[in-house]
Amino acid sequence: MIRVDTKERIRELYFKEGYSIRAISRMLKVARKTVKRALADAEPPKYRLTKEKTKWVIGPFLPIIHQWLEEDQLRPPKQRHTARRIFERLREEYGYQGSEETVRRYVRLWRQAQPKEMFLPMDFGLNGWAQSDWFEALVELQGTVITVHVFLMRLCGSRALFTRAYLKENAEAILDAHVRSFQFFGGVPTHIAYDNPKTLVAQIFSGRRRKESKYLQALRLHYLFQPEFCLPYEAHEKGLAENAVRLVRHNSFVPIPKVNSLEELNEHLERWCLKYLEEYLPDKEATVGELLAKEKLSLLPLPEVPFEPAIFRSVRATRQAFIHFDGNRYSVPVNLAHLPLTLRAYVVPPEKLRAKSLSFSGNRIII
Numbered sequence: 001m002i003r004v005d006t007k008e009r010i011r012e013l014y015f016k017e018g019y020s021i022r023a024i025s026r027m028l029k030v031a032r033k034t035v036k037r038a039l040a041d042a043e044p045p046k047y048r049l050t051k052e053k054t055k056w057v058i059g060p061f062l063p064i065i066h067q068w069l070e071e072d073q074l075r076p077p078k079q080r081h082t083a084r085r086i087f088e089r090l091r092e093e094y095g096y097q098g099s100e101e102t103v104r105r106y107v108r109l110w111r112q113a114q115p116k117e118m119f120l121p122m123d124f125g126l127n128g129w130a131q132s133d134w135f136e137a138l139v140e141l142q143g144t145v146i147t148v149h150v151f152l153m154r155l156c157g158s159r160a161l162f163t164r165a166y167l168k169e170n171a172e173a174i175l176d177a178h179v180r181s182f183q184f185f186g187g188v189p190t191h192i193a194y195d196n197p198k199t200l201v202a203q204i205f206s207g208r209r210r211k212e213s214k215y216l217q218a219l220r221l222h223y224l225f226q227p228e229f230c231l232p233y234e235a236h237e238k239g240l241a242e243n244a245v246r247l248v249r250h251n252s253f254v255p256i257p258k259v260n261s262l263e264e265l266n267e268h269l270e271r272w273c274l275k276y277l278e279e280y281l282p283d284k285e286a287t288v289g290e291l292l293a294k295e296k297l298s299l300l301p302l303p304e305v306p307f308e309p310a311i312f313r314s315v316r317a318t319r320q321a322f323i324h325f326d327g328n329r330y331s332v333p334v335n336l337a338h339l340p341l342t343l344r345a346y347v348v349p350p351e352k353l354r355a356k357s358l359s360f361s362g363n364r365i366i367i
Contacts, residue, residue: 002030002034002038004044006028006030006038007038007044009028010024010028010030010034010035010038010039011038011039011042013027013028014035014039021035021036021039057097057098057102058096058098058102058103058106061090061094061096062106064090064094065086065090065103065106065107065110066110068081068086068089069081069086069107069110069111076233077233083100083103083104083107083108084100084104086103086107087100087103087104090103124156124157124240125157126157126158126291126294126295126297126298127156127157127190127295127298128155128157128187128189128190128191128295128298128299128300129155129156129157129189129190129191129192129193130153130154130155130156130189130191130192130193131153131154131156131192131193131238131240131241131244132151132152132153132154132192132193132194132238132241133152133195133238133241133242133244133245134149134150134151134152134169134197135149135150135152135245135248135249136148136149136150137150137165137249137253138253138256139165139253139256139257139259139265140256140257140258140259141259141260141261141262141265142259142260142261145256148165148166148167148262148265149165149166149167149168149169149173150163150164150165150166150248150269151163151164151165151166151169151173151174151177151181152241152244152245152248153177153178153181153189153192153241154240154241154244155185155189155292155295156240157291157295157298158288158291158292158294158295159240159279159281159284159288159291160185160273160276160277160288160289160291160292160295161244161247161248161273161276162180162181162184162185162270162273163244163248163252163269163272163273164176164177164180164181164266164269164270165262165265165266165269166262166347167262169197169199170199171199171213171215171311172309172310172311172345172346172347173347174197174199174200174215175215175218175219175307175309175310175311176309176346176347178219178223178307178309179306179307179309182223182302183302184270184273185292185296185299186296186299186302187296187299187300187301187302188223188224188225188299188300188301188302189225189299189300190225190226190298190299190300191225191226191227191228192225192226192227192228193228193229193230193237193238193241194227194228194229194230194238195229195230195238196210196229196230196232198213199213199215199216200212200213200215200216200227201213201216201229202214204232207231208228208229208231210227210229212227215311218307219307222303222307223300223303223307224300225300248269248272251272252268252269252272276288277289277292309346309347310344310345310346311344311345312342312343312344313325313342313343313345314340314341314342314343315340315341315342315343316338316339316340316341317332317336317337317338317339317341318337318338319337319338320337321333321334321336321337323341323343325343325345326345
């Protein structure tokens, strides 16, 4: 590598004083190839490593480090090696005598060399696709702070969204939330993207193949929409719903709502959803409500026969005229003791849960 002042002199002799390459080579006693390289590149000369330096201390341990890091790619993100954990294992299991900083540097270089995921923003047309999600939030209910489970569904084209809170994320809540969402939108999305909750997915196979739960099958057969499932740990596949979770949490749950009933909270959430229809989207050059009016043309029509958002269970009354459901014991008329019954359960407000009230229709018990 030539010095900076030599390169500068070569360029001066050629461009300013008019010397030829051969004359400059003789005058400065450098090869003509060196002169040509100096004339072709105006940047200051830089040192280039032609052969990798020998790593005397960490070199013998690099295959072990690489093996651990490659195995980590098949494990959950929260159960992967940190650089410090690799250093501790090398020291305890293999007698490594080097510094922790050396291990950190090579772990960092290895990770930087791995291919990175690329993401492209998706632009949904007004085609009736939707994304769904759940999240938890704190609410002060009658002076007591509790955690509620909040359902959210968002149309991808118009960005319209619907959200509703429940005490539990169970099958009854799933069914009730879908029915109310479709009523709010005035139609049924053609496709709905989900995570993989147990209330909707009975079994996960490789790729995107899923065995649907009986509750999802009942919903799908009634409304005729197509469910789409995200890959595990790939929440970005339904980014519009993830963004909507932050939007709802920051606008409807900050500060913590103080309500006297769950219905009061849900009325508050529905008012916010209606207000959000007035939101102007600069990239769409229209409000959410205007886009929703257009997207309704792509939604499936609501069935004439409404869907019953209930789960059915076969139960038998005990000799004390009790039935058991969801960890609770309910009394029934004494003439139903010992009889097989069909239980039909809906989403029940907290006040009814405390009263454990029942109604009867033939041999069916309605909670």
